[in-house]
Amino acid sequence: MPVHGVPLILLCLSPMWRILIAVSCPRQHTPCQLAERTAVCNNCKLSNVPESHRSDIETLQLDYNDIETLQDTSLQSYPSLKSLSIAFNRLVRIESNTFESSKLLERLNLTNNNLNIGYQETGLALRKLPGIRILDLSENKLDNEMASLLLQNLTSLEHLCLSGNILRRLDENSFRDLHQLKDLDLQRNIIFEIDGAFDSNAQLQRLNLAFNYLPCLTDFHMTQLVFLNVSHNAIEWFISRQELDSTFHLETLDLSNNKLLFFPFLPSKGNLRNLYLSHNIVSFYKHLADNVSYPNSTSTVEFFNVNQYSSNVTAQLWNDDLFGDVSALKVLDLRGNQVTYFPEGFIKNMPFLSSLHMSSNCLETLNLTSEQFSGTLSELDISNNRLSQIFADESTLASLGNLTYFNLSLNGLTELPFGLFSSLQSIRSVDISYNNVNICLSNDVEMSTDAIPACVDWRNIVSLRQLYLKGCHLKAIPSTAFTALSLTHLELSDNPGLVVQNSLQSLSRTLQHLGLGNTQIQDLDFSDFQSLKYLNLSRNSLAHLPPSLQNTDLKVLDLRDNKLSTMPSGQASALASKLQTVFLTGNPFNCCQTEWFRTFETIETLNIVELSKIKCEDLFQVTHSIENSQSFLCLETRDTILFYILLFVPVFVSLLGISVIILLTFKPKMLQKSIKKKYLKPTSY
Structure with missing residues (x-):
């Protein structure tokens, strides 16, 4: 699941606690290792909280022990405690007066325990923490009722992690008292419905609902939210409240790995910077509005009972307003969808777009001129589509001066616009693997543009560092193909019979990564490639x-x-x-x-x-x-003859003996005659 620069608290608090002080129990007279105002008692097989002889301890680590109960007196010797971690124990309950002497406690990590057993008494204990700001209750087998009771009256809480539990349905009572809540992690539950669950959380800025079972998100009106992750659900529709006049503060929206059919209904006024829609089934349907070709088709979709406060919603499927405000969008990830074309003005409405990822879609043509890509574009990935042609004029190519990464691999391209790569002044990485594009010879480049060659040329592009040409059916690379280049990565694999020796010598000073797999190469002189890694x-x-x-x-x-x-x-x-x-x-x-x-x-x-x-x-x-x-x-070479002698002599003797036995068995008269002839001769007396 992509996190896109989100603080660790969003993902879950427990990894932060584990990494903070990951030390084992020291073999000393005290069960804990003390460092300034921190006591570390991890992996000590403790069944109780050890008594402290110092009253100034502010951080206590008790992870990976065998504690089952926090008793009323367990923390009395820690009056200055601000941070407590009892993760990965056997904790089933916290007695109601445990935190009576811990009024300064701000951070509490209870991840991976069994608080579902004694959650009622634990809830009473948590209510006596007036300053608690960070609470991790992940992986405790908590259901809706248990979580709701544990969170009652925690009005100071700012960061809450409930991941890895068994929450099913969220309503207006789930987080009713958490008025200061800013970060909420609910990933990896089994949530299938949200009904006004966050209406009381006006300060909530970051919400993680990944890996749940939400079927849709309609009437989205959380204007204060900055980050929303609902990836890996079963969402078919995302609809924001269109009639709101307020500006949404949402900057990152992750809807990847869902079942979206249409581009999401984004807020009409917003500040969205990053939109992740990969691995859905998104497509555009403007062609269905053509009543000549599709006389029985409809141009609208109607949503019934979206929420209790508004009437049914009717939307024009190919109206530009459908997409909402994308004027601030910088990153758009549409990988693994079913997009066959861009609607008119779709790209033009994103003047600050810097990264567009369109791999594994159904694009058949790409017209860089008509789409009017922004000059801010730096990454363009259109790999694994059905492209057969790319159109672009000189002015369009000149406007793409900031493009650094261009991936056209796994398409059906046979030719590219003349001067495509040489016009990209900042290009650093080009991938045209698994296409049928040839490399230009010197005389091809010198031809006039009236007879455009069906080949590519990247000579003298000083910015280019990575070039991928796998599976392009190349047989020979011209000796001048890499003239004046400073490539660090060159991938030529899956080009059987490729001849490269003369062309690679010009890269011997800079080349670090070289792919020559499945090229039938037998010998190549690498003596000059001192940078090769x-x-x-x-x-x-x-x-x-x-x-x-x-x-x-x-x-x-x-x-x-x-x-x-x-x-x-x-x-x-x-x-x-x-x-x-x-x-x-x-x-x-x-x-x-x-x-x-x-x-x-x-x-x-x-x-x-x-x-x-x-x-x-x-x-x-x-x-x-x-x-x-x-x-x-x-065996060594000098012993080979002896080995064969020892191997075959017994075999020969055995065969000889067997032959003699067979001979004497089947021809006994021969034996008798032989004996008579030799031993029964007549003698004179």
Whole structure:
């Protein structure tokens, strides 16, 4: 779930408590570790709160213990206590007078306990905290009634976390007394209905309702709210109260991972900066208003019983007013929807748009000129659509001078507007992977624009740093393709038969990440690539590694699915001393030549990914895990002849003996004649 810069208190208070002072119980005469005015008693197997010999302790940590009950006298020796954490215990109740001597307590963390058992007495105890500002009741199996009782009269509370409970329905009594509440975290419950639950919380600015079961949000009128996260629900409609004349303060609205059919009905007056709508089923339906093509279609949608204060709502599905005020919008995320086109004026109404994410939609064409993209646009992602063409004139391309990231991968593009990339003066990352676009040759670029070539050119774009050309059916890259570039990332994988040696030399000084997987490359000189940190050589049928690799300063090397049987010990030592991560699965290694692997294995800082899946073959071509290769019989070269003699002599003798037995068994007369001839000769007496 994206958080988009929201303070940690929004997500849940418990992680903040755990990270703050995550130490174990010290083995001293006292069960706690003292530091200034803080006592840390985590992981001490305590069943009770230890008595303090200091009255100035302000923070007490009791996480991960076995405390079941906070007794009336448990905190009497902590009169100055301001922060108390008893998370991850077995707490079932807090006796009603426990906090009588803790009037200064402001922060209380009770996450991951069993307060659902003794919630009534615990509620009485909490009411005696006049200054409580931060309360974490997450993961306590609390239902609506329990939570409502625990929160009674907590008028000073500002931050509340109730995540991970079993709240189902919120109404006007749920948070009635929390007049100072600013942050409320209700994620990961089973909430399916909200009925005036926040009408008493005029100070509420941040609300997290993610991972619940809300079917819709209608009559949204919380003008004071700044952040709203309702992602991962089942929302089909988001409708704000349109007749309100007040300006909404909402800056971030997260509706991702829902079931939205239409673009949300945003406030008519607002200050929305970030709108996240990814992974819904949003589409635009202006074409349905064409009564000629669709004579039986309707142009309006009517909502009945939206709320008890207003009449039914009727909306024009393709009216520009439907979108509300998006004039301040900077980030729009529409990934994973069903958008086939932008309505007229849709992009124009967002003059400050800086990031537009449209991957995994159904766009067939993109007209940068007619859409009138703002000059503030810096990120444009239209990957994984159905684009076959992109239209843009020179003035439009000039206006996109602030664009730094441009992703067109996974489309059906065969050509791009002439000079598209060379006109983008600030472009840093371009991804046109899995398209059928060719790289321009020198004479193509020098042609007049009257004969526009179906190729791309990015030479002399000094700002470009990352270029992704995976799966573009490239066979050869011109030697001048990267002239005057300072690329740090170049991805050329999935281009079988690609010839690159001459074109890459101009990048040897700056290139850090190089992808050459599945290119059928066999040998390449990496001697000059002193900045190279990541190299992908997977799926290339390599029988040996290029010797020049040991002269590089690689940190990550991908050698999966090749034909490597071993590595020279010198090369292995040179690589192992520098590498941090190596991928080796899918190679037919020789179990009797694993000295290189023992070298890799002894380097503690080297991560051999999926070590258990790396296999080798023994003398009989039986596959084993390379980790166990030392347990198999392996012979040196000088012992090979003796090995075969020892192997075949017993076999030969056995076969000879069997032959003799068979012969004598089936031809006994031959034996008799032989004996008579030799031993029964006539003698003279």
